[in-house]
Amino acid sequence: MRADAGTDGSDCPADGNPPAHPPSFISRQVTDALRFYLNLDPRTRRELTIVCGGWEECAQDYVVDRRTFPYYSIELVVSGRGEVELGNQRHELAPGVVFTYGPDIPHAMRSSRTERLRKYFVDFTGRGARKFLNQFNLVPGEVLRIGLLTEARQAFDALINSALSHDRFAEKAARLQLELLLIWIARGARANVGSSRRAAAVFDRCRQYFIAHFRTIRTVQDAALACHINVAYLTRLFRRFQDETPYRYLQRLQVQWAAERLQSTDCLVKSIASEFNIDQFQFSRAFKRVYGISPSAFIAQRRAASIPPARTAIRL
Numbered sequence: 446m447r448a449d450a451g452t453d454g455s456d457c458p459a460d461g462n463p464p465a466h467p468p469s470f471i472s473r474q475v476t477d478a479l480r481f482y483l484n485l486d487p488r489t490r491r492e493l494t495i496v497c498g499g500w501e502e503c504a505q506d507y508v509v510d511r512r513t514f515p516y517y518s519i520e521l522v523v524s525g526r527g528e529v530e531l532g533n534q535r536h537e538l539a540p541g542v543v544f545t546y547g548p549d550i551p552h553a554m555r556s557s558r559t560e561r562l563r564k565y566f567v568d569f570t571g572r573g574a575r576k577f578l579n580q581f582n583l584v585p586g587e588v589l590r591i592g593l594l595t596e597a598r599q600a601f602d603a604l605i606n607s608a609l610s611h612d613r614f615a616e617k618a619a620r621l622q623l624e625l626l627l628i629w630i631a632r633g634a635r636a637n638v639g640s641s642r643r644a645a646a647v648f649d650r651c652r653q654y655f656i657a658h659f660r661t662i663r664t665v666q667d668a669a670l671a672c673h674i675n676v677a678y679l680t681r682l683f684r685r686f687q688d689e690t691p692y693r694y695l696q697r698l699q700v701q702w703a704a705e706r707l708q709s710t711d712c713l714v715k716s717i718a719s720e721f722n723i724d725q726f727q728f729s730r731a732f733k734r735v736y737g738i739s740p741s742a743f744i745a746q747r748r749a750a751s752i753p754p755a756r757t758a759i760r761l
Contacts, residue, residue, distance in 0.1 A: 495568070525556060
């Protein structure tokens, strides 16, 4: 596995060992890039295999024109403008646009000279690769625009970091991150449809309020009032985009913060519970719901230098 950054591979933060000659299908018409190479000689009969990926900032003369491609590819535009032609269909490229292509799909890409493209990409192959795409409603040769662009970018960054980890888990971790990326793309596509786009914007504003003020929010009603919406609508937004109630989300934020306090200080459970204006027993039940153990057991395991992960990760 290797990484390269920059047009000549001279700046390589990963391991200082970029490929002497990137594969011929990797464009050199870029002004900056960070790429990884996991398997440049994959067997098509194998399980899903990530070949390469990364991000690149396109040069003014960036042009890609292929009659076919040996792998399936997903690309996400994060800034700039351009166009892509898939088959006989031409599409404008702008931030939030996702497009896919693969074997037997002619495709051409061009960047605007004045607003140069910056985009992520990942190439993969293997048995069931197309079915893998289809289960997330992605069809090679199609273009979609997504909401939740920040989350999709973070998922791509996590995929790149996993691939550059340089250990025996890198390939498996990257495959798992690829699946998470496709989940965010699917969610983003759903959030970008008509009124859904507006609802997603309201939800994101409310979620950011929860993140910023979870220590002082006493009730969901207080949060809804601060966000200038009613509780019923706030609940519908969280069920739709977060798959849980706003109360449960608030509780998770509070418990995660409490766990960090218990891990790094000698605070008593009672004193932490009082900061949220709840009694010790209510706090203990909430803590166990998230971490699977009581606060006292958590403290005991902390002392043994073994802190368990939360039962359900918090999506921020």
